[in-house]
Amino acid sequence: MRKTVFLLGLVFSTLSVMSQNSEISSVIKRVKEKYVPDSRVEIWDIVATQREDTVILKGETTNRDAYDELIVQAGSLYGQLKDSIRLLPASELGDATWGVIYNSVGTLRAQPRYGSELVSQGLLGMPVRILEKRDGWRRIQTPDQYIGWINGSVKVMTKPELEEYLQKPKVIITAFSSQSVSKPKHDAFPVSDLVAGNMLTIKGTQGKFYQVEYPDGREGYVRKSDALETGKWLKGVELTGESIVNTAYRLTGIPYLWGGTSPKGMDCSGFTKTVYFMHGIILARDASQQVHSGKLIDDQGDFSGALPGDLLFFGTKANDGKSKERVIHVGIYIGHNRFIHASDYIHIGSLDPDDPLYDEFNANRYLRTKRIIGEVGTPGIERIFDNEFYKQ
Structure with a gap:
């Protein structure tokens, strides 16, 4: 009888712990969805474990509001709570949480190792925020808010030193x-x-x-x-369709490079980003981020209202709630149903089946056209020296 009672107690105790773990995991997920929907521009790596009657929150984040809400919600669920979350920039960096890229191109990777995926690049003179350091690697954030790991290439500074440099x-x-x-x-x-x-x-x-x-x-x-x-x-700088297209033409033939955002090699959104950067404009890093910027011109395949300099987006459409839309490619409209984009190398394609440059693959995955020109100052379209990193 005692053995049965003990086993029942153990089962109920285990179920209670499992229920609590599920509950705190749901809280962590909800807070992330609310404050950190895009892990490319914010860090939210939080897990919960339980030791006896104490719940331990471990991990790191760059979002103070998300952290504060998590602590409040977790505290209301558990009497014993241990906070082991690191807020970034890491405290061990002291005041040296800024820097400037000193190589012509600095390479950002997904993880602090050379074999990791190349995710973006920073250009010489670009101010960056330093979030943490691991061995010779630094986790940094660029002016477009993108986060990655870099080895070397950054002159570390305090905020006053950066302000002096920028002036x-x-x-x-x-x-x-x-x-x-x-x-x-x-x-x-x-x-x-x-x-x-x-x-x-x-x-x-x-x-x-x-x-x-x-x-x-x-x-x-x-x-x-x-x-x-x-x-x-x-x-x-003339921010006109003609000027955007002329700059894009000058990059013709540059090889495609996943993660590239410089004339040494570019991916599709690195190309559009670079063209607009040379017109004094900072765009978001990836195509799936750029698509949320600008004014919608078309989403039906009607290019009669498109103008040179508009961005064309391509990918997979949503499927009746079964799958979400995926934006995976972007190019620059140049007129007459043609566009220029980075795919293998930077070149011109057409959406017109009768055009010798017809790009059937991208024509079949076209999603929408967005206008950047005339929309500066709206979300995701920012003048360089209005950016918080540059103006300090």
């Missing part, structure tokens, strides 16, 4: 491929390669060269024909 006059590289050299001579040895969108501090001018300084202290000279002072560049 210095800069040049932006406008040539898609260039280099800085050790002396103001065309045949001088290089300091580094440079790509479009790189920004360096101006120290002076000598003849046909800007004298520049890198975020990590290196100095060099850049041909004036390959760069512009950022103020003059912004004043001269």
